[in-house]
Amino acid sequence: MHRSFFIVAGLALATALGQAKDFYIHTWTKHHANKHFWAEGGAAGDFNRDGHPDLVVGPYWYAGPDYGKRHEIYPAIESFEMKGPDGNPVKLPGFPGALSGRNGYSQNFLCFVHDLNGDEWDDVLVLGFPGAESPWYENPKGKPGHWKKRTALAITDNESPHFTDITGDGKPEIVCNSEGYFIYAEPNWQQPDQPWTVHRVTPKGTWQRFTHGMGVGDVNGDGRRDIMEKNGWWEQPASLEGDPKWTFHPFLFSPGGGAQMYAYDVDGDNDNDVITSLAAHGYGLCWYENQPKDGGITFIAHTFMNANPEENRYGVKFSQLHAIDLVDMNRDGLLDIVTGKRFWAHGPGGDAEPGAPAVLYWFELRRSKKNGINWVPHFVDDDSGIGTQVMATDMNADGWPDIVVGNKKGAFVHIQSTDKVSRKEWRQAQPKPHKVD
Numbered sequence: 001m002h003r004s005f006f007i008v009a010g011l012a013l014a015t016a017l018g019q020a021k022d023f024y025i026h027t028w029t030k031h032h033a034n035k036h037f038w039a040e041g042g043a044a045g046d047f048n049r050d051g052h053p054d055l056v057v058g059p060y061w062y063a064g065p066d067y068g069k070r071h072e073i074y075p076a077i078e079s080f081e082m083k084g085p086d087g088n089p090v091k092l093p094g095f096p097g098a099l100s101g102r103n104g105y106s107q108n109f110l111c112f113v114h115d116l117n118g119d120e121w122d123d124v125l126v127l128g129f130p131g132a133e134s135p136w137y138e139n140p141k142g143k144p145g146h147w148k149k150r151t152a153l154a155i156t157d158n159e160s161p162h163f164t165d166i167t168g169d170g171k172p173e174i175v176c177n178s179e180g181y182f183i184y185a186e187p188n189w190q191q192p193d194q195p196w197t198v199h200r201v202t203p204k205g206t207w208q209r210f211t212h213g214m215g216v217g218d219v220n221g222d223g224r225r226d227i228m229e230k231n232g233w234w235e236q237p238a239s240l241e242g243d244p245k246w247t248f249h250p251f252l253f254s255p256g257g258g259a260q261m262y263a264y265d266v267d268g269d270n271d272n273d274v275i276t277s278l279a280a281h282g283y284g285l286c287w288y289e290n291q292p293k294d295g296g297i298t299f300i301a302h303t304f305m306n307a308n309p310e311e312n313r314y315g316v317k318f319s320q321l322h323a324i325d326l327v328d329m330n331r332d333g334l335l336d337i338v339t340g341k342r343f344w345a346h347g348p349g350g351d352a353e354p355g356a357p358a359v360l361y362w363f364e365l366r367r368s369k370k371n372g373i374n375w376v377p378h379f380v381d382d383d384s385g386i387g388t389q390v391m392a393t394d395m396n397a398d399g400w401p402d403i404v405v406g407n408k409k410g411a412f413v414h415i416q417s418t419d420k421v422s423r424k425e426w427r428q429a430q431p432k433p434h435k436v437d
Contacts, residue, residue: 041389103347217263358385
């Protein structure tokens with residue numbers, strides 16, 4: 001466990017009754033549950049039903065609240081050899097990553113937690129290496145041994161898939177590319193051991209297994225959730241009966257494809273804008289302002305972090321924003337961006353700035369008549385970063401979101417702590433605007 005004493009954020013939290021504001025300083029405690037590389041993502045669930053959220057990264061779940069005891073979900077059989085301190089070869093568990101000094105790739109790119117068989121125990125869904133199958137593992141309800149493996153989807157493509165309710169039935173589906181199509185796949189909730197049903201919503205395109213960037217959200221405000229991708233968005237039709245093809249609306253959101261994409265009303269004008277990173281292996285963080293045009297929708301780009309420090313109000317820049325989460329981090333009622341630098345997407349010699357610190361940030365959304373939209377960067381850590389997934393969720397039941405990371409540096413939980421302070425102390429702790437030399 002590592003205690004970070006960086007002052008990273010301040011919150012002016014107003015009550016619903018319009019009472020006096022409370023001001024908070026935020027600090028972070030890092031739990032490094034495992035230093036070995038098993039997966040590029042992680043999630044949380046209460047796997048033993050003891051009331052404490054647990055961490056899952058790769059083949060292990062780690063019991064909360066301290067994440068010190070781990071339990072094997074599926075066989076952790078991968079290993080690699082490297083030279084030890086004495087020059088002799090040693091075998092280490094996991095895939096090559098930070099410990100090895102060379103790059104490798106796991107078979108576990110993202111994971112999600114949900115009760116998939118209706119027995120009231122949390123199961124684990126793994127979205128594996130792009131182009132491979134996505135299995136789910138059935139919680140044995142406290143019994144020893146490996147969890148029963150079942151196949152959710154035979155082929156999952158794209159490096160930014162989602163597990164979310166796209167149909168509006170209150171139950172989640174896998175949304176991704178698969179074999180050249182955009183699809184959603186839904187479980188058989190009455191017979192959970194059966195294969196999931198695949199619905200192709202687009203004609204066959206050029207999307208391949210390593211395509212970057214996609215999202216799910218109501219882009220046009222019709223109450224139905226659409227699919228966003230780097231080249232535009234696919235409008236969900238009024239009825240899904242008979243698996244109709246969705247309508248495509250072209251717009252270049254990110255030339256190379258970024259990370260997870262979100263539809264959210266950033267500017268508070270009652271329509272949903274689009275949030276994404278611009279390049280999974282390069283630079284850029286942007287929100288696209290929804291604007292009416294000719295009876296339809298277009299977007300105005302607002303890039304608020306890019307390759308140069310002066311392109312951010314606070315002088316912050318980092319690359320490889322390969323994953324994004326959108327969560328209200330400071331409980332002010334507005335959703336914030338959680339992201340960071342993916343450590344070694346392509347290894348120590350690839351991508352933009354592969355040797356730069358593996359930082360983790362959250363960007364606070366602020367709205368004001370004077371300054372318009374401002375995304376204030378709050379530093380969390382510089383030795384963890386993100387993977388192809390990052391997740392913000394309350395890990396210690398204190399009402400404040402924490403951050404879960406799995407990547408080539410291992411498995412992490414960052415716990416958020418708050419201290420109530422005066423307005424003056426809060427203002428002093430805020431990130432300072434960037435000054436050009």
